[in-house]
Amino acid sequence: MSAKIGLGVVAFAGMVLLALPSVVVLSWIGGAEDRLAIEEGQAAAAPAVATAAAANESYCTPDLQRVLRRVLQSCGLVGEGGAGGRGCQPVQARQVATMRGSDFNALFIPMAERAGIIQFDRDSAELDPEDQRLIEQVFAERGGASWFFVVSRASPEGSVEHNRELSRERAEAVMGHLQRTFQDPELDRQVGLLWLGEEYAQLEADFCDWRRSGGPGACRPADLNRSAFVAWIECRL
Amino acid sequence: MPTRVSIGSVRPHPWTILVLAGAFAGCAFALVSTADFAAHLDRQVHGIHCSFLPGVGTPDVSGATGCHVTLMSPYSSVLRQAVWGGVPVSLPAISVFGFIGFWALALALLGWQHDRRATAFLVLATLVPVLTSASMGFISFVTLGAACKLCIGIYVSSLLVFVGALGLWLRSLGDRRRGASQMGGTSVRSRAPDAHAKHAEPASLVALAGAFAFGVSVTLVPALVYGAAAPDYSDYVGTCGTLDQPEAPADVLIAIGPQQASVTAIEVLDPLCPACRGFEDRLDASGLHERVSRQAVLFPLDDQCNWMIDEAIHPGACTVSEAMLCAGERAEEVLAWAFEEQERIREAAAAEPGAARSMVAERFPELAGCVGSPTARARLNRALRWAVANELPVLTPQLYVDGVRVCDADTDLGLDYTLRRLLDRAEAGTLRPEAP
Numbered sequence: 001m002s003a004k005i006g007l008g009v010v011a012f013a014g015m016v017l018l019a020l021p022s023v024v025v026l027s028w029i030g031g032a033e034d035r036l037a038i039e040e041g042q043a044a045a046a047p048a049v050a051t052a053a054a055a056n057e058s059y060c061t062p063d064l065q066r067v068l069r070r071v072l073q074s075c076g077l078v079g080e081g082g083a084g085g086r087g088c089q090p091v092q093a094r095q096v097a098t099m100r101g102s103d104f105n106a107l108f109i110p111m112a113e114r115a116g117i118i119q120f121d122r123d124s125a126e127l128d129p130e131d132q133r134l135i136e137q138v139f140a141e142r143g144g145a146s147w148f149f150v151v152s153r154a155s156p157e158g159s160v161e162h163n164r165e166l167s168r169e170r171a172e173a174v175m176g177h178l179q180r181t182f183q184d185p186e187l188d189r190q191v192g193l194l195w196l197g198e199e200y201a202q203l204e205a206d207f208c209d210w211r212r213s214g215g216p217g218a219c220r221p222a223d224l225n226r227s228a229f230v231a232w233i234e235c236r237l
Numbered sequence: 238m239p240t241r242v243s244i245g246s247v248r249p250h251p252w253t254i255l256v257l258a259g260a261f262a263g264c265a266f267a268l269v270s271t272a273d274f275a276a277h278l279d280r281q282v283h284g285i286h287c288s289f290l291p292g293v294g295t296p297d298v299s300g301a302t303g304c305h306v307t308l309m310s311p312y313s314s315v316l317r318q319a320v321w322g323g324v325p326v327s328l329p330a331i332s333v334f335g336f337i338g339f340w341a342l343a344l345a346l347l348g349w350q351h352d353r354r355a356t357a358f359l360v361l362a363t364l365v366p367v368l369t370s371a372s373m374g375f376i377s378f379v380t381l382g383a384a385c386k387l388c389i390g391i392y393v394s395s396l397l398v399f400v401g402a403l404g405l406w407l408r409s410l411g412d413r414r415r416g417a418s419q420m421g422g423t424s425v426r427s428r429a430p431d432a433h434a435k436h437a438e439p440a441s442l443v444a445l446a447g448a449f450a451f452g453v454s455v456t457l458v459p460a461l462v463y464g465a466a467a468p469d470y471s472d473y474v475g476t477c478g479t480l481d482q483p484e485a486p487a488d489v490l491i492a493i494g495p496q497q498a499s500v501t502a503i504e505v506l507d508p509l510c511p512a513c514r515g516f517e518d519r520l521d522a523s524g525l526h527e528r529v530s531r532q533a534v535l536f537p538l539d540d541q542c543n544w545m546i547d548e549a550i551h552p553g554a555c556t557v558s559e560a561m562l563c564a565g566e567r568a569e570e571v572l573a574w575a576f577e578e579q580e581r582i583r584e585a586a587a588a589e590p591g592a593a594r595s596m597v598a599e600r601f602p603e604l605a606g607c608v609g610s611p612t613a614r615a616r617l618n619r620a621l622r623w624a625v626a627n628e629l630p631v632l633t634p635q636l637y638v639d640g641v642r643v644c645d646a647d648t649d650l651g652l653d654y655t656l657r658r659l660l661d662r663a664e665a666g667t668l669r670p671e672a673p
Binding site: 003006020021022026052055141144181 | 268272280332335342343346459462466486488542545610619621628645
């Protein structure tokens with residue numbers, strides 16, 4: 001092979017070396033732009049990334065949604081035309097629920113794992129450390145729930161009026177503790193208070209197995225109803 | 238001047254063959270690496286080849302390989318603020334190896350395998366990939382903690398071409414000494430240079446200067462072509478949505494980085510998310526973090542606290558997020574630790590749900606009482622609720638500059654390009670149109 005041929009081969013290789021990477025680069029870039037155009041054409045049909053949303057559990061039945069919506073509206077949490085202040089009184093609760101007390105309680109059965117029953121001493125709305133601990137524990141287990149319900153009651157001892165007032169004080173004691181502990185400006189839009197006195201939806205012994213702040217012995221119906229039932233509700237309205 | 242030699246005289250020396258083989262391998266590794274990089278110019282997620290056999294095997298889509306870490310790192314390309322994704326450093330590597338192969342071929346064809354100057358030039362040329370490989374290898378293994386098989390292929394190829402070139406040059410020095418001895422009448426028996434070499438003209442300085450200029454051109458031209466032809470994605474900047482409720486509760490915001498800039502940003506992050514760590518590295522390397530006062534909102538992809546996912550993607554992330562909220566001004570310290578220990582924490586938490594809490598308590602004993610407390614859990618829940626209020630996508634990281642979202646496709650390779658433009662517009666007050 002002559003040196004001229006060798007030189008020619010080298011020159012040819014040089015030209016290839018000079019041109020080929022650029023050609024490849026242009027091919028890559030052109031291919032990427034083509035793929036992007038195709039992708040954008042298909043983007044509308046493609047499933048989007050999941051969007052952050054509140055939870056909506058299976059227990060959120062139409063019945064519960066209906067009650068919840070009425071309670072929240074009537075108790076001043078959502079919408080307009082509420083009761084003119086925070087919370088619902090027993091009469092209102094019965095009216096908005098439009099169901100028997102036992103059916104009302106049954107709506108909460110699926111929340112057994114995450115609800116709590118704060119048990120008060122007789123004729124008292126004071127929270128002891130165990131009550132406070134349980135309130136904080138239940139409140140911290142919010143997950144994707146939107147609404148925190150405090151449903152307070154009183155045992156039948158005493159007058160109806162007194163028990164109505166006592167259950168209101170109990171609900172507000174829970175609310176006050178939440179405000180002091182968590183200092184969450186959203187609380188007013190999250191917490192629904194219902195005080196039922198002795199008049200509506202009294203708890204039965206079925207609730208003995210739930211998380212309670214009272215001791216194992218404090219499980220008579222009277223003990224269970226000197227209480228505030230607390231739970232987050234995972235329902236999208 | 239001899240101009241003719243027999244074809245049998247063009248015999249590549251074993252050292253030359255070694256250089257050619259190394260250059261070919263280096264080219265192949267760099268080509269696959271650059272192709273993987275360039276594939277991302279379509280703004281989509283792609284698998285990345287990561288094999289000691291370049292281009293062989295199924296591209297990895299998990300993002301867990303060293304090749305992925307390296308490719309997505311701020312060191313994989315240059316000029317990132319000017320060109321979307323930057324110009325990949327592996328592109329010049331193709332040209333450099335190509336030139337080395339070309340020069341080795343020229344040595345064989347032009348009879349310069351015994352030429353001291355021509356072979357010395359080859360040694361100098363091979364120093365380029367060797368020194369680059371040494372520095373990139375240090376970055377890869379030490380800074381990034383990643384073993385990228387394609388990169389290792391390039392490092393080994395660099396070593397091969399250097400060893401081959403060095404061998405060829407040393408041999409040419411030996412030939413020269415033997416030639417001098419023979420001219421002095423000493424009857425030293427040695428292998429004579431091949432017939433072509435005996436008659437070839439030595440490489441002139443002009444020829445070497447021309448080769449140098451050619452080498453520089455070969456290296457620069459593809460990079461310039463890439464830079465000039467790369468897609469202009471500036472139209473995408475600021476088109477991926479805005480925050481409906483940019484005001485987050487103060488107690489869920491965590492200041493990250495310098496806070497002197499007038500432009501504010503919210504970063505949605507998960508302390509155990511590898512993409513968030515890579516994002517942080519890229520942001521730091523870009524220098525653009527100095528131009529924005531950034532606050533993090535935690536969004537752990539862990540079903541212990543995040544109801545929006547079915548199973549924990551990053552086990553332990555809820556606990557570490559609570560630790561960051563509990564840490565107050567030391568939150569960045571917790572984040573740095575979490576980024577450093579991500580894999581270990583995730584693995585431990587996947588095996589034993591309480592492990593993350595123990596690890597936090599061991600590293601930050603002062604936070605042990607706070608992590609897991611109702612108040613810490615409620616604060617973290619508020620952060621998640623903020624994501625719900627803004628209907629954010631369930632993914633991390635996300636960055637919102639003055640409430641305007643950086644597109645997902647721009648949070649990795651295109652971050653510098655996009656963020657610089659967003660910040661320019663935010664500083665000029667033109668990022669968000671005023672409400673009528």
